[in-house]
């Protein structure tokens with residue numbers, strides 16, 4: 001059966017592709033910053049949203065003032081992808097690049113994650129991507145634990161609604177926040193942990209791979225473990 005595509009998902013894809021075209025310097029499309037801004041703001045204010053609990057949570061998050069990060073928010077970053085995905089990739093918080101287009105995992109980090117996902121035989125439209133925290137932090141800064149706690153209701157709603165088989169927790173703080181326990185990350189990484197009838201796979205955040213490329217091998221091992229569970233063949 002063909003799954004209906006929501007306007008919000010279509011707009012997310014359009015924004016993402018326009019951003020890519022702009023970055024590649026391709027002419028002939030209206031990829032102006034103004035157009036990207038309008039799309040991003042439209043998403044942030046949910047003017048193109050679909051109905052249902054996720055859209056409602058996104059609307060609430062776009063006007064939430066429960067923590068200090070709301071002061072950074074011109075455009076919130078809620079999620080991207082398939083709300084029925086089998087795997088959910090979770091980062092910590094959006095930064096400046098993400099806030100510019102209203103979508104998670106942009107720039108160099110996003111490209112790296114896209115490549116990993118593509119090698120798994122998946123893409124941005126077939127997985128679900130989000131961050132624990134929905135409002136942007138300054139680049140290179142981590143959100144305060146109080147903000148992570150304050151924002152957890154939105155993340156819980158995303159997990160409840162998407163119900164992925166696997167949550168890929170990108171980085172130690174994300175894994176510890178989801179599993180609510182301190183983890184010796186060197187031992188926890190790469191091992192599935194049970195979570196509300198799902199499985200959490202703690203692995204390195206792609207930003208760590210930019211700094212320490214030697215960690216790519218370990219991340220790929222973790223992705224292969226996910227692929228075995230989901231019976232994915234990969235793209236190569």
Ligand code: SF4
Nearest residue numbers: 064067070135150151
């Ligand atoms: S980060 Fe989350 S809790 Fe804080 S203001 Fe934004 S939506 Fe609200």
